[in-house]
Amino acid sequence: MKHHVAEMPDNDTAPDDARTPEAVPVPASLVPHLSETAVLLDIDGTLLDLAPTPREVWVPPGLAQTLKRLHERTGGALALVSGRSLNDIDLIFAPDLFPAVGGHGAEMRLQTDNEAVAAHAPPMDKELKRRLAAIAKLSPGILLEDKGYSLALHYRLAPQAEKAIYEAVSLIRAELPNAPIEVLPGKSVCEIKHSGFTKASGVRELMTHEPFKGRRPFFIGDDVTDETVFAIMPDFNGLSFSVGRRATGVAGHFDAPSDVREFLAHLLDDERNVALS
Numbered sequence: 001m002k003h004h005v006a007e008m009p010d011n012d013t014a015p016d017d018a019r020t021p022e023a024v025p026v027p028a029s030l031v032p033h034l035s036e037t038a039v040l041l042d043i044d045g046t047l048l049d050l051a052p053t054p055r056e057v058w059v060p061p062g063l064a065q066t067l068k069r070l071h072e073r074t075g076g077a078l079a080l081v082s083g084r085s086l087n088d089i090d091l092i093f094a095p096d097l098f099p100a101v102g103g104h105g106a107e108m109r110l111q112t113d114n115e116a117v118a119a120h121a122p123p124m125d126k127e128l129k130r131r132l133a134a135i136a137k138l139s140p141g142i143l144l145e146d147k148g149y150s151l152a153l154h155y156r157l158a159p160q161a162e163k164a165i166y167e168a169v170s171l172i173r174a175e176l177p178n179a180p181i182e183v184l185p186g187k188s189v190c191e192i193k194h195s196g197f198t199k200a201s202g203v204r205e206l207m208t209h210e211p212f213k214g215r216r217p218f219f220i221g222d223d224v225t226d227e228t229v230f231a232i233m234p235d236f237n238g239l240s241f242s243v244g245r246r247a248t249g250v251a252g253h254f255d256a257p258s259d260v261r262e263f264l265a266h267l268l269d270d271e272r273n274v275a276l277s
Contacts, residue, residue: 104193162188
């Protein structure tokens, strides 16, 4: 039986510059004045350092204050763009709330005082979700995360199970060829979601609403799922930056989330210096 092996990350064939990025500083001068900018930021691996499990991530001191100041300086045009649900995002940054695109484009909150809305995203079939969830029993250390609109199988604690996970997912897809699902390989995670939405579709929708509409966006992301957003930034005359690797089509890249946090803080400092000059 033919499996979708191409969906499995192939670390052995990745280009050298994707595995060992050189330090390429991203000058703040690339970014237009914050009053004209929409700031779009992935969370895990971009703003926050990756952790052994999704629940173990933490917000470093000063980051929430930086985000709140950027939200204010951009007139509210700052949004977190994540595969996590909006509820999960809010728990991570509690008590602070930020505009966000969650669930890989399935959910959206345009303003902090607005209710979240589903962005035309149908829920995953319950029986299909049950079958996919059973894959977590393949090995101790595989962690199942039900995001509502998607299902993630984390194997950071069981790296030896990577091949078995993707083979099991491929088998289910072969048995259900008409199931409208998409497999998203990530950093020690295999995520399965409905094929009708992506981070890019969520960002496109976001950019049609105030205060994001008409602004020049810049997006920072680290993983394969962020590449759909990298690809659409030219449609908005926007910029994109990758983290931890040199992705195709980006204006530059950061080595680590700590560099992203420093860059965002410097954006605020540069704007203050301009105002005082």
